Every structure is written in structure tokens, then in C-alpha cells.
Amino acid sequence: MAGLRSLQVDTAYIQDVLKLNVQPSDSDYAVDIRNGAINELLRPTFPGVIRQIRKNLHNLVVILDPAQENSAELLNVAEMIGLVFVVSEEDDVDGTEDAGVALVRAYHYICHEVDSQSAFEAVITMFNQVATGGRLSVGDVVKVLEKRFPYVEVSSILGGDSSYDANRKEGRSYYAQTGMGPLPVVMYNGMPFQREQLDPDELETVTMHKILETTSFFQRAVYLGELATDQDVVDFIMNQPNVVPRINPRVLATSRTYLDLSATNNFFVDDYPRFMTLDTAQRSSAVANSMNYMTKK
Numbered sequence: 372m373a374g375l376r377s378l379q380v381d382t383a384y385i386q387d388v389l390k391l392n393v394q395p396s397d398s399d400y401a402v403d404i405r406n407g408a409i410n411e412l413l414r415p416t417f418p419g420v421i422r423q424i425r426k427n428l429h430n431l432v433v434i435l436d437p438a439q440e441n442s443a444e445l446l447n448v449a450e451m452i453g454l455v456f457v458v459s460e461e462d463d464v465d466g467t468e469d470a471g472v473a474l475v476r477a478y479h480y481i482c483h484e485v486d487s488q489s490a491f492e493a494v495i496t497m498f499n500q501v502a503t504g505g506r507l508s509v510g511d512v513v514k515v516l517e518k519r520f521p522y523v524e525v526s527s528i529l530g531g532d533s534s535y536d537a538n539r540k541e542g543r544s545y546y547a548q549t550g551m552g553p554l555p556v557v558m559y560n561g562m563p564f565q566r567e568q569l570d571p572d573e574l575e576t577v578t579m580h581k582i583l584e585t586t587s588f589f590q591r592a593v594y595l596g597e598l599a600t601d602q603d604v605v606d607f608i609m610n611q612p613n614v615v616p617r618i619n620p621r622v623l624a625t626s627r628t629y630l631d632l633s634a635t636n637n638f639f640v641d642d643y644p645r646f647m648t649l650d651t652a653q654r655s656s657a658v659a660n661s662m663n664y665m666t667k668k
Contacts (some may be wrong), residue, residue, distance in 0.1 A: 466529030
């Protein structure tokens with residue numbers, strides 16, 4: 372407000388400027404009134420209020436199979452989220468038969484023809500058509516496409532020879548690299564939610580609690596001078612000593628797996644045909660016999 376007044380904009384016209392649409396959506400404004408200074412975190416405010424700061428302080432990523440049950444309900448927890456769609460990796464998959472592939476191809480088509488914001492809104496519209504506890508269908512995707520693009524042949528977008536198939540396989544590759552458990556997966560600032568926290572009725576409350584807890588962490592970092600306005604918040608999070616780039620279940624699992632070195636033999640791994648006939652304990656012994664730095668006591 373003070374900035375607009377310094378530009379000699381009268382108070383009577385300030386509301387008109389803030390409501391000036393620059394995009395087709397009614398929620399877009401010509402002026403971004405959020406503050407870019409990270410020090411705003413230290414400004415007193417009412418309990419529970421989320422401060423409007425132009426920083427990526429709160430990042431919610433949902434990894435899901437669009438055709439899975441309850442996927443639609445998970446997308447109602449926030450307006451600003453990141454989505455990773457895990458769908459079929461088959462080269463010849465047909466989007467007119469696979470709902471997940473249909474959604475991904477429809478998303479890329481709208482991104483190409485309009486923009487990513489419109490594509491995201493279309494995805495939300497598709498999921499809003501799904502009944503509670505139901506699954507996304509190809510018909511839900513087709514209905515939205517036909518309404519928004521009535522003069523386009525839907526089969527050319529969703530079919531097996533679609534030109535809008537970019538990054539379809541990358542979603543599953545990313546999911547595999549994270550080392551997460553079964554879908555869906557929800558992560559707040561890289562920290563995965565527990566399975567019991569993914570209940571659609573509780574997810575919004577859990578997310579709000581995460582936001583309030585993380586705000587206290589950021590406030591302390593700003594107060595101590597560890598986080599400044601010119602720093603990237605995501606980089607700051609990733610540089611914390613308790614943060615790892617990805618979760619490795621083999622390293623972090625609570626149940627340990629041990630090598631059975633109880634067997635005794637004179638076999639070695641270089642005798643591959645014989646090695647393949649051994650049981651697990653004998654193979655472990657053969658590996659130990661072949662490695663100078665691995666011994667049995």
C-alpha cells in the first residue's frame with residue numbers, strides 16, 4: 372500500500388489496481404503484495420497466521436498414481452503443491468484406455484497450448500469429478516478436454532501416437548530414486564508423512580501443524596543470522612546436517628539384514644558355475660573366501 376501511495380496512486384484507486392486482472396483467472400493480480408524480505412518472519416502476528424512472503428518456505432510434494440483410489444482427495448489439502456505422477460512406463464500404452472497416462476498427456480497438451488497454471492487447474496477439475504473414494508477414469512479426462520478444447524480430436528492427444536508424452540516415464544524414475552514406500556507419498560519440505568497421516572480427513576490438519584512447526588525453525592534461523600533474504604530457502608534446508616538427498620531403505624530400515632557366514636567351504640566366486648549351485652550361506656562363505664578384507668571369526 373505504501374509503495375502505491377509513493378507512486379501518487381490515490382487511495383480510492385488502490386483497490387482497482389490490486390484487482391486488475393493480468394491473466395484469465397480471477398485470482399491473478401497486477402501487483403504482488405507479498406513481502407520478499409525473510410525478516411518478515413520475525414514480525415509479530417496472530418497465532419496460526421501464515422506469513423505472506425515470496426520465498427519457498429513451505430513445499431508440499433505429492434507422488435501418486437492418478438488412477439489410484441483416493442488420489443483425488445489428496446489434492447484438496449493445498450492450493451500450491453507439486454505433483455509427481457507415477458504412471459505406466461510401457462512404450463505402446465494407450466491413453467484412451469489408461470486413465471493415468473491420459474491425465475499426464477492431457478496435462479502436457481494444456482501446458483503446450485496455454486500454460487502450466489491452466490494445466491494444473493484442469494487436473495484439479497478432472498479430479499473434482501471423481502466421487503469420494505472413487506478412481507479417476509478416462510472419461511473424466513476426456514470430459515474436461517472436450518469442454519476446454521471442443522475443436523480438438525481427443526484421441527490425437529491421448530492415443531498411443533500422442534506427441535504429448537514427454538516426461539511420462541521420468542515420474543516413476545524419480546519415485547524409484549526417492550526410495551519411498553508404496554504410493555501415495557506426501558512430502559513436506561522433503562520430509563515424508565507417515566501412512567496414518569495420509570487420511571484425507573486429517574491431511575490438511577497435519578500439513579498445517581507442519582507449517583507452524585517449520586515457521587518456528589525458520590524464525591530461529593533468521594534471528595541467528597543463518598538465513599538471509601538473498602539465500603535460497605530450499606538450499607538452506609538441504610544443507611542442514613539432518614537432511615539427506617534421498618532416503619535409502621536399506622540403510623535406514625529398522626529391521627537389519629545380516630550375512631549368514633556360518634557355512635564353511637573352500638569355494639570361490641571365480642568358479643561361477645559351481646557358485647550358482649550353492650545356497651545362500653555357502654555363497655556368503657565363498658564371497659568371504661574371495662575377499663581379502665572380509666574374514667570370518
